[in-house]
Amino acid sequence: MSSDPRRQPERSAQQAYWFADVVEHHRLRHDLAVVRLIGEYVPFTAGQSVEVEVPQFPGMRRRFSPALPPSLDGKLEFHIRTVAGGWCSGGIVADTRPGDRWKLTAPQGMFSVDPDGDEVVMIAGGTGLAPLRSQILELARHQYPPTTYLFFGGVSPRDLYAADMLVLLAADLPWLTVVPVVERLEDPHWPDQWHDRHRVDIGFDEDDLIQGTLAEVVGSYGKFDRHQILVCGSPAMTRSTVERLLDTGTPPERIQFEGA
Structure with a gap:
């Protein structure tokens, strides 16, 4: 039997852990990287998170949400941002290299969308985008997905790290x-070499940007009582957005939320 885990997908559903190898590491901001891997099929569902162990920190596990839905070819993508005091996440952002082997365990979570259900409102702050993007790509596999609105927020335009991908995705998916x-509409004055290095022409026009917090902007639309609502971001953003939704009269049973 081959020792290459990528040739053993039929075992995966019975395994307690799976392996995948880093094939791309894109550091997009000083504190953020997109990591792509190929390995064994991991039996999670779109919107769930998995525990990750990286070679730089053996024995230490951190939970991240894949930004792609599960695929039999073993492709995975993670959006990793450093957090204050989080030397593990900081190490992943700064030190990940192609060829690193990651160990993945324990798919978990109930973040889900009914593809035959009501319209969808997704609210993502920062890397909270990852599980929602996974859900969008999963919906795209269906013939008639529900109309979906994705509110993607940050402090300044520079924080909208996936602007190019989202513009292309929205152009391709009419729903x-x-x-x-x-x-705020202006980026901070201090330079971010990674942002400047990877600056692309495709993105949101300044006229497309809505100023405010996600809680304020989403709340301005009134109650969402006939929608499936998913909220994911920092604990503070998630808490304030859910509170604002409830204040507008949105039924709590309509809201799913997770901190990223």
Whole structure:
């Protein structure tokens, strides 16, 4: 039997862990990287998270949400942002290299969308985008996905790290509308070499940006009582957005939320 785990997908559903190898590491901001891997099929569902162990920190596990839905060819993508005091996440952003082997365990979570259900409102702050993007790509596999609105927010335009991907995705999926939200319209004055290095022409126009917090902007639309609602971001953003939704009269049973 081959020792290459990528040639053993039939075992995966019975395994307690799976392996995948880093094939791309794109550091997009000083504190953020997109990591792509190929390995064994991991039996999670779109919107779930998995525990990850990386070679730089053996024995230490951190939970991240794949930004792609599960695929039999073993492709995985993670959006990793450093957190204050989080030397593990900082190490992943700065030190990940192609060829690193990651160990993945324990798919978990109930973040889900009914593809035959009501319209969908997704609210993503920062890398909270990852599980929602996974859900969008999963919906795209269906013939008639529900109309979906994605509110994607950050402090400044520079925080909208996936602008190019989202613009292209919305152009390709007629049922998807992306609403970019920023708390201020100007980027900070200090330079970010990674942002400057990877600057692309495709992205949101300044006129597309809505200024405010995600809670303020989403709340301005009134109650969502006939929608499936998913909220994912920092604990503070998630808490304030859910509270604002409830204040508008949105039924709590309509809201799913997770901190990223």
